[in-house]
Amino acid sequence: MLLKWAHQKGFSVAEPHIMQPLQMYFGRKDTEPHENLYKNLDIQRKVKEWRIVANIYKHIFHVLCYEADHHPLFKMLNSFLFDLQSEAALRRTTFAYEFFKAFEWPMKNLQAIISKEVMASAETVFESHDNLDIVVSHNLTTQQRENHNREAHELYTRIELAYARGDESQLSYLLAQFTGRFCNYPEVKYRDEVDVIIGKIAENNAEFKNDMRSRLAVRLYQSISRSIEKMDLKTAVRGITTYVITFQDDLGLPYREDLDHLEEKMYRFIQQHNLWHRVRLQHPGKPHAAH
Amino acid sequence: MSIKVSKRNSDKDFVYQLEGRLDTAGSAVLKLEFDMATANPTGNIIIDMSRVTFISSAGIGVTVKAHSVLKQKGFEIRVAAANDEVKKIYDLLGFSHVVKLYPTINDALKG
Numbered sequence: 001m002l003l004k005w006a007h008q009k010g011f012s013v014a015e016p017h018i019m020q021p022l023q024m025y026f027g028r029k030d031t032e033p034h035e036n037l038y039k040n041l042d043i044q045r046k047v048k049e050w051r052i053v054a055n056i057y058k059h060i061f062h063v064l065c066y067e068a069d070h071h072p073l074f075k076m077l078n079s080f081l082f083d084l085q086s087e088a089a090l091r092r093t094t095f096a097y098e099f100f101k102a103f104e105w106p107m108k109n110l111q112a113i114i115s116k117e118v119m120a121s122a123e124t125v126f127e128s129h130d131n132l133d134i135v136v137s138h139n140l141t142t143q144q145r146e147n148h149n150r151e152a153h154e155l156y157t158r159i160e161l162a163y164a165r166g167d168e169s170q171l172s173y174l175l176a177q178f179t180g181r182f183c184n185y186p187e188v189k190y191r192d193e194v195d196v197i198i199g200k201i202a203e204n205n206a207e208f209k210n211d212m213r214s215r216l217a218v219r220l221y222q223s224i225s226r227s228i229e230k231m232d233l234k235t236a237v238r239g240i241t242t243y244v245i246t247f248q249d250d251l252g253l254p255y256r257e258d259l260d261h262l263e264e265k266m267y268r269f270i271q272q273h274n275l276w277h278r279v280r281l282q283h284p285g286k287p288h289a290a291h
Numbered sequence: 292m293s294i295k296v297s298k299r300n301s302d303k304d305f306v307y308q309l310e311g312r313l314d315t316a317g318s319a320v321l322k323l324e325f326d327m328a329t330a331n332p333t334g335n336i337i338i339d340m341s342r343v344t345f346i347s348s349a350g351i352g353v354t355v356k357a358h359s360v361l362k363q364k365g366f367e368i369r370v371a372a373a374n375d376e377v378k379k380i381y382d383l384l385g386f387s388h389v390v391k392l393y394p395t396i397n398d399a400l401k402g
Binding site: 260271 | 318319345347356382383386
């Protein structure tokens with residue numbers, strides 16, 4: 001759950017709803033530079049010092065969400081959360097109780113807060129844009145394609161390792177990260193290999209499948225809403241098409257109704273400015289991960 | 292309730308008349324109907340969308356899924372009499388090549 005929220009909206013709601021509650025529990029703001037902090041956290045992690053999570057949060061929520069996946073602090077936080085999932089003794093500590101107690105309210109309300117913010121932001125964008133030239137097309141440059149393929153290779157290697165270890169929680173996270181990251185880029189490598197792995201695991205594991213789908217739905221919603229914020233309507237449309245191909249008639253996913261509202265605003269805007277042909281997909285992407 | 296669904300037979304086919312919005316809530320109602328209708332189908336399903344005022348990806352997803360289930364059994368979903376905006380949304384998202392759109396119910400019944 002924390003990971004899903006951590007991937008929303010550039011962490012703009014983190015200060016009042018995450019940072020401040022943490023400061024209540026853990027005192028002063030940490031002003032150490034990131035490099036030193038990373039070393040300290042590494043040391044702290046080895047001795048399982050509890051301040052680690054507070055320190056990570058204080059810094060990580062200032063990192064943009066797409067960058068967060070590659071941020072050492074985010075990776076550390078991620079691994080701590082996996083520790084919490086896998087180590088029962090860790091979950092029974094006073095710290096774990098207080099940690100989740102501090103986050104009880106934001107955990108329950110953050111999705112609603114984010115929904116409201118995304119909607120308000122979309123409204124502002126649609127109302128304020130008269131310059132329709134910024135409805136950009138969606139063609140990758142050679143350099144971008146190479147970067148994507150390199151990134152896809154790195155992720156796929158981690159997926160293979162997690163698969164070999166049988167680490168399902170890590171796999172679920174990585175597979176959703178891969179499919180969410182590259183869902184709009186059918187030309188990126190390793191998509192078929194990833195689909196094969198998803199198919200193998202999901203075949204006899206409904207819980208894994210649901211977890212994966214839920215994470216992927218959040219990723220896709222995030223990608224669509226960010227494209228709309230940037231007025232990149234063509235990419236938003238491509239994301240919605242991917243959403244339909246992937247989830248079809250699954251209506252119980254996170255942010256499903258929020259997506260309705262975003263779509264309605266976007267279609268109204270397209271109608272008002274007669275942009276149907278400009279943002280229309282010429283070659284719909286191939287079906288992907290429709291398990 | 293964001294959608295009203297009424298059903299009638301036309302020879303072997305079924306005609307579903309929808310009234311309202313095919314958003315997530317409306318699509319959930321339609322999905323229930325289609326889950327039953329596609330289990331043991333005897334003909335095609337014609338969806339009369341003349342009174343549908345809005346369709347989101349949720350509605351498109353439900354029709355695409357029902358279409359793929361019916362296709363395996365030798366039948367199909369046909370969307371009829373949709374307003375201009377609904378048609379444009381199917382087209383925009385690239386699904387007007389998957390689910391066939393017809394200008395009238397009669398056209399859809401003829402196929």
